Amino acid sequence: MLSPAVVGRLIDYVVRVEDQDEQQVRVNAARRAIEGLTDREREVARAVAAGKSNAEISGELFMSVATVKTYVSRLMTKLGCANRVQVAILVHEARG
Secondary structure (H helix, E strand, C coil), X not given: CCCHHHHHXXXXXXXXXXXXXXXXXHHHHHHHHHHCCCHHHHHHHXXXXXXXXXXXXXXXXXXXXXXXXXXXXXXXXXXXXXXXXXXXXXXXXXXC
C-alpha cells in the first residue's frame, strides 16, 4: 500500500507529464501549420506575431499595404485563425 504522500506525488507527476504531452502536441500542430505556408506567408506571419502593423510589414518586406492585407487574410485562412492575435499565438507555439 502506498502512503498518501507518495500517491500525491505520483498524481502530480502524471499531471505534469500529461501537460507536457499536450503542450508538445500543440507545438507539433503549430509547426505543421506554419510549414504549410509559403516562405513569404511565413515572413508575414512572423511580422504579424511581432505585433507589426500592415504598414510596417509593407515597408519591411517591400510590398504594398494591399498586398500585405492579402497575405494576412490568406495566411489566417490557411491557419484557421480568426484574427492577428491567433496568428501570433500560433507562431509563438510553433517556436516551442
